[in-house]
Amino acid sequence: MKLLVLPGDGVGTEVTEQGLRVLDWFARHRGLALDITHRTFGMENWRRHGTMMPDETWAQILGADAILFGATGSLDQAAAVPPEERRKGSLLRMRGALDLFANLRPVKMPAALTEASPYKPRITEHVDLIFVRELTAGIYFGEPRGVETLPDGTRRGINTHSYTEAQITRAARFAFELARTRRNHVTSVDKANVMEAGALWRQVVGALHAREFPDVTLEHMLADNCAMQLARSPRRFDVIVTDNLFGDLLSDAAGAIIGSLGMLPSASLSAPDASGRRRALYEPVHGSAPDIAGQGVANPLGSILSVALLLRWSAGRPEDAAHLEAAVERALAQGARTADIAAPGEAVLGTAAMGDAVLGC
Amino acid sequence: MKLLVLPGDGVGTEVTEQGLRVLDWFARHRGLALDITHRTFGMENWRRHGTMMPDETWAQILGADAILFGATGSLDQAAAVPPEERRKGSLLRMRGALDLFANLRPVKMPAALTEASPYKPRITEHVDLIFVRELTAGIYFGEPRGVETLPDGTRRGINTHSYTEAQITRAARFAFELARTRRNHVTSVDKANVMEAGALWRQVVGALHAREFPDVTLEHMLADNCAMQLARSPRRFDVIVTDNLFGDLLSDAAGAIIGSLGMLPSASLSAPDASGRRRALYEPVHGSAPDIAGQGVANPLGSILSVALLLRWSAGRPEDAAHLEAAVERALAQGARTADIAAPGEAVLGTAAMGDAVLGC
Numbered sequence A, B: 001m002k003l004l005v006l007p008g009d010g011v012g013t014e015v016t017e018q019g020l021r022v023l024d025w026f027a028r029h030r031g032l033a034l035d036i037t038h039r040t041f042g043m044e045n046w047r048r049h050g051t052m053m054p055d056e057t058w059a060q061i062l063g064a065d066a067i068l069f070g071a072t073g074s075l076d077q078a079a080a081v082p083p084e085e086r087r088k089g090s091l092l093r094m095r096g097a098l099d100l101f102a103n104l105r106p107v108k109m110p111a112a113l114t115e116a117s118p119y120k121p122r123i124t125e126h127v128d129l130i131f132v133r134e135l136t137a138g139i140y141f142g143e144p145r146g147v148e149t150l151p152d153g154t155r156r157g158i159n160t161h162s163y164t165e166a167q168i169t170r171a172a173r174f175a176f177e178l179a180r181t182r183r184n185h186v187t188s189v190d191k192a193n194v195m196e197a198g199a200l201w202r203q204v205v206g207a208l209h210a211r212e213f214p215d216v217t218l219e220h221m222l223a224d225n226c227a228m229q230l231a232r233s234p235r236r237f238d239v240i241v242t243d244n245l246f247g248d249l250l251s252d253a254a255g256a257i258i259g260s261l262g263m264l265p266s267a268s269l270s271a272p273d274a275s276g277r278r279r280a281l282y283e284p285v286h287g288s289a290p291d292i293a294g295q296g297v298a299n300p301l302g303s304i305l306s307v308a309l310l311l312r313w314s315a316g317r318p319e320d321a322a323h324l325e326a327a328v329e330r331a332l333a334q335g336a337r338t339a340d341i342a343a344p345g346e347a348v349l350g351t352a353a354m355g356d357a358v359l360g361c
């Protein structure tokens, strides 16, 4: 398996380093065989090469079986980069080019973090949900888009939200199949009461359900109501399937249940090829966090749990994935805390020490 | 002042009745003079008149200074109604026709509800924020929209997100002016990193700020981050200005802080006319709640607090508005609870009894 490592900007490099230590552990102790290549990404490329995306790096991206990604620079930092260059080196371009339509974002509450969560224990207890966020269509990719000048000289900004039946169906099929490996429940989220594309989403998901997945429970929910239910009773959710934009907001809202973005992993998967293999990109949900970058204090668990997803989805090693997830749970249960998940008064570990704690479990 | 009352469907009628009792109190005790007209709305019209919008009702809507609205039927119920009819009787048509561009959604935590909130007290304490949600543009109104059939016979759903400079400016100006009457802080929310229309939003809000409101603190925030921050540290927000769709999701997410949609009021305002008067629609944020309709158990405080907004924004009676809001706080402090805001074991009042409790305070 060819793994490309792109630590990227800011805390991306620091957390990815810990993810790699964990991968190395599985190589040495469990015979995991990986062909690993490293490349810079993001603002780092701009500084070094004067381009956000050297051709050779792009070729590596297109040729990799899996990518372990860190984070990419913030909007402020990218302001100096011409828009065309920014697009060349963007996460969105990778998602599109690799056709990574299924973005998985699990939100599982570790009992040990009950104190750190902004929610009461009666809300967070046993929360275990996962988003299947469609990642290659919707308003992120729709055309026409841009800013036009009106006859009176003022401007108008336009973006297009677009979904084909095929795009909806493959995301929903992924969600139903995933639900069969979990608690057999899918919540499909849209604004069918306002958007025609949302009404089509609802209809297509409903038809697929009736045709192929009558054994799975399906509920439809409006996106605004979902935002509220994630706060009121997150335990009711198992698999949530939704579009690119709603998935972006709602998965961050759900992430707040755990108390920190720093805990959240993600996997972005393509359709399987002829030999059944999916291309994949693994990344923590958090960004480059320029405010704490370079200090060795970022939480590496988002990256480490992304490695667990890699073990499950790309390396075909579900037991190793579960083993790693259990090690993280144990480290937390033993009191290991980075600053973002520490309750007032708790002792705090740096990035590498949290990596040590997981490796020691 | 001509007030049109549209209780609408489901619990809409029950909660509006309590809002009207409160208005009546101000008429009898404080000399509030209102010329009140009542009309049915929503599915009730369909059942009675075979149309979602009798011409005469529409004329009343266009002629009113203010509307007190209850709720409109759910998607499931409306399934039998032809789409064209549904549009004729929709909230969206009213918002558009009356040009109600500024949707105000205050979220103020009553100390008495600390127990009912899903959030910990350290999160909810002193939360007092207000959304200025743009309500007449964005993906709710953008063209082209609809479902088209592709050459291969499958379908594609399309909606257009569109904002002109003028639309952004008037919403942002409203937010800055409102902030000057509060804590002088505005958070402008967009997805400028993904949407060109979001980048324009950010630019236009920034330019208006520099030009006319340098005394107000402005921060820009990405919508996904805002969803997270509303859960982690809602106290940091004062005025939040955002587009129609983000406002829909984020205001529901923020509403969860209080623990129930049933508590939340809203006002939707037009630009002032030559004589400085704004047309306005007041409604609780919750919907028709068919599951509990007709049982007399719905929380009327969303409607009652909407009446407070009416006193403030349409009747020019800020002291009466504050008086009513204080009465609601007192009723809650004395333990008055409808089912949606009762903590386990607390005694529960019905809709009318909650109205009594507020009137008694």
Ligand SMILES: CC(C)[C@H](C(=O)O)[C@@H](O)C(=O)O
Binding pocket: A091, A092, A248, B193, B194, B224
């Ligand atoms: C960085 C940004 C483009 C991205 C998105 O909006 O998809 C991020 O928020 C995410 O959720 O992966």
Ligand SMILES: CC(C)[C@H](C(=O)O)[C@@H](O)C(=O)O
Binding pocket: A193, A194, A224, B091, B248
């Ligand atoms: C009923 C629906 C059309 C409406 C909206 O999406 O605006 C509602 O959710 C609201 O927030 O007022």
